[in-house]
Amino acid sequence: MLVLASIVVAAWVYLAVAHGRFWQSGPELPHHVTPLRMARVAVVIPARDEAEHIEHTLCALLQQDYRWPFRVILVDDNSTDGTGDIARDLAAEDPRLTVVQGQPLPAGWTGKMWAVSQGLEYAPEADYVLLTDADIVHASSHVAQLVAAAQAGNYDLVSEMVRLRCKTLPERFAIPAFVFFFAMLYPFARVADKRSKVAAAAGGTMLLSQAALQRIDGVSRIRAELIDDCALAREVKRGGYATWLGHATRATSLRKYPHFADIWQMIARTAYVQLQYSPLLLLGTVAGMLLLYAVPLALALHTRGITMWCGAATWVLMAALFQPILRRYQQPPLWGMALPLIAMFYMAATIGSAIRFYRGKGGQWKNRTYPAT
Known part of the structure; x- marks a missing residue:
């Protein structure tokens, strides 16, 4: 259990310090600028x-x-x-x-x-x-x-x-x-x-x-x-x-997503496409999301001692990395603690995307269904 805890801590530390500063609420283009020369x-x-x-x-x-x-x-x-x-x-x-x-x-x-x-x-x-x-x-x-x-x-x-x-x-x-x-x-x-x-x-x-x-x-x-x-x-x-x-x-x-089913559809439409219709990539994605998001939560809530503290620290770290995007969208900071639950929703929708594909309904958009390419 301690080995697993060490792995998730190391993974999130890497994401925080060495993964292109992905968590930042930027970059942004400068305001009040004008083109340098004529452009049609x-x-x-x-x-x-x-x-x-x-x-x-x-x-x-x-x-x-x-x-x-x-x-x-x-x-x-x-x-x-x-x-x-x-x-x-x-x-x-x-x-x-x-x-x-x-x-x-x-x-x-x-x-x-x-x-x-x-x-x-x-x-x-x-x-x-x-x-x-x-x-x-x-x-x-x-x-x-x-x-x-x-x-x-x-x-x-x-x-x-x-x-x-x-x-x-x-x-x-x-x-x-x-x-x-x-x-x-x-x-x-x-x-x-x-x-x-x-x-x-x-x-x-x-x-x-x-x-x-x-x-x-x-x-x-x-x-x-x-x-x-x-x-x-x-x-x-x-x-x-x-x-x-x-x-x-x-x-x-202006696109609206009033229901959770609309969000699910947004994810499921292209998630398996992103994985190149590969069952192996799907398994790897599911395993990776469980490791990054579900395991820290489980360690924090269901273990004791150092593994509990590793899980809790990782949970807090991922919530902290989420804060710049939450501020951009003017959402309360506590949404950061819900990131493991949100990630599991995305994981489930990704699995749903694969199921839709194998049922012949993958790649649907605007009343059209596209074959795998």
Whole structure:
């Protein structure tokens, strides 16, 4: 038992001091900056059944305080709820908005990547392309901020983890932990390090240079990817281009998760994809999450002596590392002590993702089911 306690203590000490400072509530792009030189920007938005959010998203983009050529391209991916009609009404009032009617989905493509590919065809003249989602609201200075950062740092991909909605109990339970776990998988400092192989992006905000897009053939290489943002980042970084990933202060998601079932669906949709549909990786993930989160709690509550203190100290350490993200989402510090329980929820949803896959229901999104690739 003491050996097990020593292992979990060592694991969390390593994560705290040597894993790319993943637990920090940063980095963030500087505010009040302007682009160093003229840059034409095109925003590409794939949208399928997003009538609830699309007007807010488009209006925020059309109100950007950006002095250089700027346009917005929305690809209506065969929506059935009037998303395209709302966008076309706005386009009639602002010529900077182009609404593209999506073509039928060809074999071998995911719906989102096919929509993005069609949108990119309308942006060949842009120096930078901003890929964003239909539920993201951007502050008026955000596009200028992204372009300024890309130019100042000579980055070909600037991406941000947008501020996710965190109001309902399920959201407060799971959303800060989602950001924490994502940063643990892809430490932001290592994403920006050219010497590191870690590559990641967050799909809500991805500003790409035209040079990088042309070098990697747009999104054709990742046409079948369900976790498309990280796949795109891998292609960009593999090409030798510089990338940056941080936390957004000027972009917010409107996507709601009112029920625990919605959170479960969010995780289960791509968790087994992340594990490459591998039973061995699934077993390793389950074992790792039990070791990191369940074992310290069990040691603290069900043993005595030094093993109890090791478990308690580890539990407190993980809660402390969680605090910067909790503060970012304005959540009480005590949520940190619930991290083992939250992790078990994520572990169960990951197992559920595998079960869904083997039942032929994996990779479902927007009423489409995608095969394993």
